Amino acid sequence: MARTGVKRSNWIGRVLLVDLLAGLRLTLGYMVSKTVTHHYPDYEKWVPYQRHRGHHFIKTNDEGEVNCVACELCSQICPCDCITVIPFENEKGDRRPKVFDINLARCLYCGLCEDACPADAIKLGQEYEVATHHRGTLVVHLEDLVKAPGKAGNGGVVRPAKLDRNSGLRSVTQTGPKDAGLDWWSRIRRER
Amino acid sequence: MENVLSLVPVLIKMAIVVGVLLLLPLPLTWLERKIAAHIQQRPGPMRVGWHGLLQPLADAIKLLTKEDHIPAEADRMLFSIAPVVALVPPFLVFVAIPIGDPIQMFGTEIALSISDLNVGLLFILAVSGIGVFGTILAGWASNSKYAVLGSLRSIAQMISYEIPMGFSVIGVVMLAGSMQLSQIVSSQQGLWNVVVQPIGFFVFFVSGLAEAQRIPFDLPEAEGDLGAGYHTEYSGIRFSLFMLAEYLVVVVLAFLNVLLFFGGWLGGPAFLPATFWLLLKVGFFIWVFMWLRFTFPRYRYDQLMTIGWKLLLPLSLLNILVSGYVML
Structure with a gap:
């Protein structure tokens, strides 16, 4: 009613409280809806x-290895410096992250790390419940990121x-x- | 010994009434929150108990354990008696409210009211008029501008609405030929007063809303413009006493509306006990009060006065005139 323009009742309507009754009818309709x-x-x-940008996750390949090549582009582009990557060389001679920490308390979920990643590894997923009692648990590690829910x-x-x-x-x-x-x-x- | 024994049923009835009235606001707050919620398309309290039924208990515990604060500049004595002054009248009113015809129990006749006064209606109107003193004292004693404004408003409101309220029931009294509530009810055998006295009912209902200080006439405690009005400075248990009084006034008004205009316990289906039927009607009126509360905005101060003096008072006088003419 409000959107289609207010209809003012004449004096008979006002005496019989038509406007008030219309309001009551509306709220009654809502009450039972x-x-x-x-x-x-x-x-x-x-x-x-x-498209939601929530808790990060890291993709793994078919052999269960993380896609990440520890190039540190994500930590470079991160506007709030919340990603820490330390690379190492594994048995196969691949460059992989030894440490991959994200401080969710500092992260602003801008998604630039996802854009910068050349190896299709770090993504922002659907998880949005990150509340906790301890600030320390907001720093998530590589194993948490692998387990985190995807998009x-x-x-x-x-x-x-x-x-x-x-x-x-x-x-x-x-x-x-x-x-x-x-x-x-x-x-x-x-x-x- | 005879006299002492005759006191027993009265004492039992008093205990029951006081107990029920003290506990009644708990389900009523739950109901009010649920109605508000559903009008706004949300479920309301859901987490404490089944559908939030235990929420009022949690709230009561919270209120009772809160700090009972008295402002430094307040009049301490008045400040502490004001909630009691507000609370006593709604309890007293129930002395005269009957909830059914007398019943036979243990070989004696027991009236379903503490005392069915022969000037019951006058007693109720007079006693419920005292209730506003709680508001006035609270506003004055708080020594706070919002509280004083709230109580000033409640005085003005009471003056403009007690008069049409008193006049509107005169038609009912004329029809029944008595001020005894049980007689007023039994005079409605066959035809409820609301059919005979629609104007009287309208005036009584509206001025009752104003008397209970409920939206759209809740100027004394307008949250929007006065903080919380006269109980701005109250907290903890004293605040809960005000809440208790407020809900009980609503219950009283629902009772009066039903007893005076909707045939009290008469006219129910045969399988329902009369008292239950009465309580059903009362519950309906309480629901209507809450429904109104979450539908209408608050009237402005001058609009409130205008409605009281220029609309309700002439209407109630007209009602007396017309019913007198018809009866003669």
Whole structure:
């Protein structure tokens, strides 16, 4: 109603409180309509779009080795100096990172490391729950980065999830019958 | 011995009423938050207990354990008695509110009210008028500009709304020929007063909203322009006493609306106990009050006065005139 222009009632309407009743009808409609809130972190979790820049991850090749060649381009381009790479030479004679630390507390998730990487190794994934009680745990190491979840395949949906109270209070999406996830935008009530 | 024994049912009834009234605000805060939430398309409290049902308990514990702060320049005595002054009237009002016809129990007839006064309605209006003193004292004793403004507003509001409220029930009293609430209810056998007295009901409902200081007439505690109005400086248990009083006034008004205009415990389906039917109606009115609260914006100060003096007062006088003419 508000968008289509306000209709003022005549004096009969005002005496019979038509405007007030219209308002009451609107709020009653909302009262019985479905809620649009995500039930996060208890039952639902938003899976971000593929373009989302979250917690980093490092890709591995078919043999399980990290793609990273420890060229340090990412740590050079990083505007907040949060990536530490120390290279070493492995048994096969390849240049690989010995240390690959990212300080998530300093990172601004700009994605420049992803752009700079020549070896298709470092990426920014879908994980966005990085809250913690200790600053030290925000420095993630190579093994964490390899294990971190990748980019969301079919993102932009709400998935059933469960709060995991054991390992650091994360909401974990459940794979189940509703695997495709729910299009959250369909919950929004629009006026024609 | 006879006299002492006759006191027992009264004492039991008093204990029940006080107990229920003290606990009633807990589900009501939950209900209010849920209604607010669903109007705004969110689920409201969900995490403490099933659908947040234990949330009021958690809030109560939090409020009771908070620091009970009294401002340095405040009038300490008035400051500490003001919440009690606000809380006593809604409790007192329930003395005269009946919740059903007398029932037979243990061989004696037990009235379902503490005392069915023959001037019950007058008693209720008079006692609930005292409630505003809590607001006034709280605002004055806090020695804070917002609190004083809040209580000034509540005085002006009370003067402009007590009068139409009193006048609007005169039509009902004329129809029933009594001020006893049980008689007013039984006079509505067959036809509820709201059908006969729609104007009276409208005036009573609106001035009741103003009396309970609820949106759209919540000027004394307008969060937007006065902080929290008269209880700005209150915290902890004293604040919770004000909240208690506020919710109880809403319950009282719901009861009065039902008893005076919606036939009290009459007219229910046969399988429902009369008292349950009454409580159902009361619950409906409480829900309506909350629904209104989250629908309407607050009236301006001058609009409030205009509605009180220029609309409700003439309407209530007209109502008396018309019902008097019809009855003669």
